[in-house]
Amino acid sequence: DAGVIQSPRHEVTEMGQEVTLRCKPISGHNSLFWYRQTMMRGLELLIYFNNNVPIDDSGMPEDRFSAKMPNASFSTLKIQPSEPRDSAVYFCASVSSGNTIYFGEGSWLTVV
Amino acid sequence: DQQVKQNSPSLSVQEGRISILNCDYTNSMFDYFLWYKKYPAEGPTFLISISSIKDKNEDGRFTVFLNKSAKHLSLHIVPSQPGDSAVYFCAASGSGGYQKVTFGTGTKLQVIP
Numbered sequence: 001d002a003g004v005i006q007s008p009r010h011e012v013t014e015m016g017q018e019v020t021l022r023c024k025p026i027s028g029h030n031s032l033f034w035y036r037q038t039m040m041r042g043l044e045l046l047i048y049f050n051n052n053v054p055i056d057d058s059g060m061p062e063d064r065f066s067a068k069m070p071n072a073s074f075s076t077l078k079i080q081p082s083e084p085r086d087s088a089v090y091f092c093a094s095v096s097s098g099n100t101i102y103f104g105e106g107s108w109l110t111v112v
Numbered sequence: 113d114q115q116v117k118q119n120s121p122s123l124s125v126q127e128g129r130i131s132i133l134n135c136d137y138t139n140s141m142f143d144y145f146l147w148y149k150k151y152p153a154e155g156p157t158f159l160i161s162i163s164s165i166k167d168k169n170e171d172g173r174f175t176v177f178l179n180k181s182a183k184h185l186s187l188h189i190v191p192s193q194p195g196d197s198a199v200y201f202c203a204a205s206g207s208g209g210y211q212k213v214t215f216g217t218g219t220k221l222q223v224i225p
Binding site for chain 2: 004033035039040041042043044045048056091093100101102103104105106
């Protein structure tokens with residue numbers, strides 16, 4: 001079975017540019033999460049979708065960040081405009097039931 | 113405010129010995145706890161979990177202990193192997209319906225051959 005698939009794996013962009021990260025959750029999983037990993041804060045939840053509907057976006061840092069889930073098999077996290085402090089690893093994860101979250105391999109973002 | 117705390121950013125252990133990774137939490141509503149393991153350039157993978165109705169859960173070389181009164185849990189790895197070298201994240205959530213899973217900052221374990 002394919003796991004959670006994220007793209008791109010690595011992204012280097014200039015400050016001010018738009019960044020779009022993509023995620024395909026595990027088929028049949030009805031919940032999707034976007035996390036950000038930094039050294040200082042560990043894994044932070046940015047946003048949670050259930051059945052394609054955003055349920056909890058309290059972790060989205062500011063208006064520059066937006067996320068969508070147009071259907072059950074695809075989600076995007078967009079940063080516009082990007083800033084150097086957005087540099088981090090962004091993980092997408094999905095879960096079918098319970099609390100066991102399955103993570104993708106992450107998108108490594110560097111904003112210069 | 114860090115509700116799940118892993119105060120040791122790193123730990124080195126000799127192969128064959130016991131590794132003990134610690135985690136503290138502050139939210140008394142947490143009643144389900146998980147440990148995730150992360151290798152470089154990979155996403156975290158689920159390792160073991162424990163519900164608050166238990167104080168111990170064992171899976172092979174991995175055992176998680178929960179002390180609810182102290183709001184403390186620990187992961188024991190016995191015996192430690194070089195392949196266990198990774199970052200270990202502690203996580204906690206409530207139960208019932210949607211419950212946000214809160215992660216700690218991670219502990220980097222190095223098992224020395």
